[in-house]
Amino acid sequence: MTQEPSNLPIHGLNVADYGATGNGEDDDSAAIQATLNAGAALVVIPYGVYKIGRTLRLSSYTRLLVHPQARLFLAPNAGVDNHTHLLTNQHHTDGDEEIHVEGGIWDGNNVANLRGPDRPDSYTGVLMNFTNVRGLTLRSLTVRDPESYFIRLGQVSSFDVGHIRFEAPHLRPNQDGVHLGGYCEDGYIHDLSAYGPGTPNDDVVALNADDANYRAQNLGQAVRPHPPHHRAQYPRRRLPHLRAYSQCGIAHRRHLDRRCARRLPRCRRQHGRLPRVPCAALRPQRSQPGRRRGAGVARHLA
Numbered sequence: 001m002t003q004e005p006s007n008l009p010i011h012g013l014n015v016a017d018y019g020a021t022g023n024g025e026d027d028d029s030a031a032i033q034a035t036l037n038a039g040a041a042l043v044v045i046p047y048g049v050y051k052i053g054r055t056l057r058l059s060s061y062t063r064l065l066v067h068p069q070a071r072l073f074l075a076p077n078a079g080v081d082n083h084t085h086l087l088t089n090q091h092h093t094d095g096d097e098e099i100h101v102e103g104g105i106w107d108g109n110n111v112a113n114l115r116g117p118d119r120p121d122s123y124t125g126v127l128m129n130f131t132n133v134r135g136l137t138l139r140s141l142t143v144r145d146p147e148s149y150f151i152r153l154g155q156v157s158s159f160d161v162g163h164i165r166f167e168a169p170h171l172r173p174n175q176d177g178v179h180l181g182g183y184c185e186d187g188y189i190h191d192l193s194a195y196g197p198g199t200p201n202d203d204v205v206a207l208n209a210d211d212a213n214y215r216a217q218n219l220g221q222a223v224r225p226h227p228p229h230h231r232a233q234y235p236r237r238r239l240p241h242l243r244a245y246s247q248c249g250i251a252h253r254r255h256l257d258r259r260c261a262r263r264l265p266r267c268r269r270q271h272g273r274l275p276r277v278p279c280a281a282l283r284p285q286r287s288q289p290g291r292r293r294g295a296g297v298a299r300h301l302a
Contacts, residue, residue, distance in 0.1 A: 008065055012042030022048020027075060029054040036062065045104065051075050055083065057090040060097045066104030068140070076112035079123035079147065088129045095132040095155075102139045108146035110170050115147045125172070126152045126179075139163055148174045150200060154181040162190040168199040175201040181208055 016022070018038075019031035028050040035043050036058060047067040053075040058064060066072070074086050086106055089096045108127040116122025125147025130136055136159040143150045144167035153159065166177050177200045178189055194200050 008044050008046065008067060009042065012044045012063075012065070013038055013040040014044045014046060016046060020045075020048075020050065022046070022050050022070070024049035024051055027051050027053040029056060029075075032056055036064070045070050045072070049073070052086060053078050055085050056087050058087070058096070058099050058101070059090040060099065062098075063100040063102075065102050068103050069105065070103070071105040071107060073107035074109045074113055074127075076109065079113035079115075079125065081121050082124050084123055085129045086127050089131065089133050092131040095134065097133070098135040099130070099133055100137040100139075101141065102137070103141065105142040105144065107144050110145045110147040110172055113147055115172070124148060125174075128152065130154075130156055132156070134158055136160070141165070142167060144168065145170055146175060147172055149176045149179040151177065152179045152181060153184050153187075155183040156180075156187065157185050159184070159187040162188070162192075164192050166192070166194040166200045166204075167196055168194075168201055169196060171198050171201045173201070175199075176206040177202075177204040179203075179206045179208065 013035050015028070015032045015035045018035040020028040020035070021031075022028065029052045032045070032050065032052070033054070033056060036056065041061060042063050042065065045064070045066040047070050050070065050072045052072055056072075072086065078084060086108060087101070089099060106127060108125070110125065113123065113125070115125035126149045127143060127146035128138075128151045130151075130153050132155040133153075134157050136153070136156050138151065138159075138161045140163045142165045146168075150166055151161065151164070153161075161178055164177070168175055177192055177194065180187075189205055192204055194204065
């Protein structure tokens, strides 16, 4: 690859001064993390190929500028648990502010880092993950070959994600481009491009909350708690059927429980497609004389 000129500033901390080699063979994660931990407002990563064996973590008020052709890739077998990402923020619980990342080729190396099974300690395959950040900017990045999501945001506000290039030479399920997992607000997502057949192999932008949180790619994702009054009014054991009955429709098919799913063929025969309002085919049925099936649900919806 021919090195192109860049506009990297000469001030700030350079990771090469902290021991990063950029030769693609040595693990540069410790040197880069030491530079990030030095407390400088500006950190620069020059041209090179950087092998990353541990997650890089950004703290508040950090600006990371990367040469446009500098490649940072996740080392083989580095994806060991649900805390492993190529890049994330430092304080998921207490939160961070004003993080800026610009430039670089960020490679998840999914061929050598396979997603784990759907259990709490599995590798999620999420390449970049930012949780509980106010004032996040991701700009002019090339993000390639994640095992699941390219970029995942949760509890992020006042964010700007733009001029992002997605590449997926090795397609995987659930490769959302920008996946918003809940509590995200006041954000601007723009100028996204996907290169290669099938890229990104799922949603370019996905707006989600409480969606299959047990799956490996969603481990650690911010979820939406049910308000106390909601739990009191609708007991938890009735919520799945209540949601399926009251919001039967194309946009809500994934929420249907087994009882409603069994009635869908009859519903389709009557309407030609799934209706947007409840129909007789989905209403609770009287299974035996004197016994009202689903009476509690019908009473809440009356």
